[in-house]
Amino acid sequence: MSKSYQKFMNDIRKVLTITLSPSTPEAQAARAEYEALTGTDNTYEHNEIWERIYNSYSKTWVYSDMSLRTGQEIAENIRIAHPDQCVSLHTDDKCFIGNTTWNDQMKMFWEYETYSVTGTALAKKRKAEADALGQIAAWD
Numbered sequence: 001m002s003k004s005y006q007k008f009m010n011d012i013r014k015v016l017t018i019t020l021s022p023s024t025p026e027a028q029a030a031r032a033e034y035e036a037l038t039g040t041d042n043t044y045e046h047n048e049i050w051e052r053i054y055n056s057y058s059k060t061w062v063y064s065d066m067s068l069r070t071g072q073e074i075a076e077n078i079r080i081a082h083p084d085q086c087v088s089l090h091t092d093d094k095c096f097i098g099n100t101t102w103n104d105q106m107k108m109f110w111e112y113e114t115y116s117v118t119g120t121a122l123a124k125k126r127k128a129e130a131d132a133l134g135q136i137a138a139w140d
Helices: 003-010 024-038 047-057 068-081 102-108 117-133
Strands: 012-020 059-067 087-091 096-098
Touching: 003 068, 012 068, 024 047, 059 068, 068 087, 068 096, 068 102, 068 117, 102 117
Parallel strands: none
Antiparallel strands: 012 059, 012 087, 087 096
């Protein structure tokens, strides 16, 4: 990894926010709520209303004085616990990391960097399985 990437990941951010997207049933409930309120299923038509409803089904954690690397470690454990949901990070200085779901990472991107002990062990196991099956990671 380059020095600039390491610096980017290790710099302490004043505010770091981690967000867990809604589960599939929660997203369906958000869409139903939006449609009942607006009379349309087009979430772009009343985007501010959609964002408010969608965010009410999301879960958010806000941290102070934390690096993106530490945030990714926390986020990875959330991703593993909620493998079909997306987890994103953003900072007060406009940095954003949008992670794929854990299940998609293990299905297609198992060679991506991992940040937690559990994530590293799962990725190592998946890589061994892929090697035995002759599979290659997407965007490898």
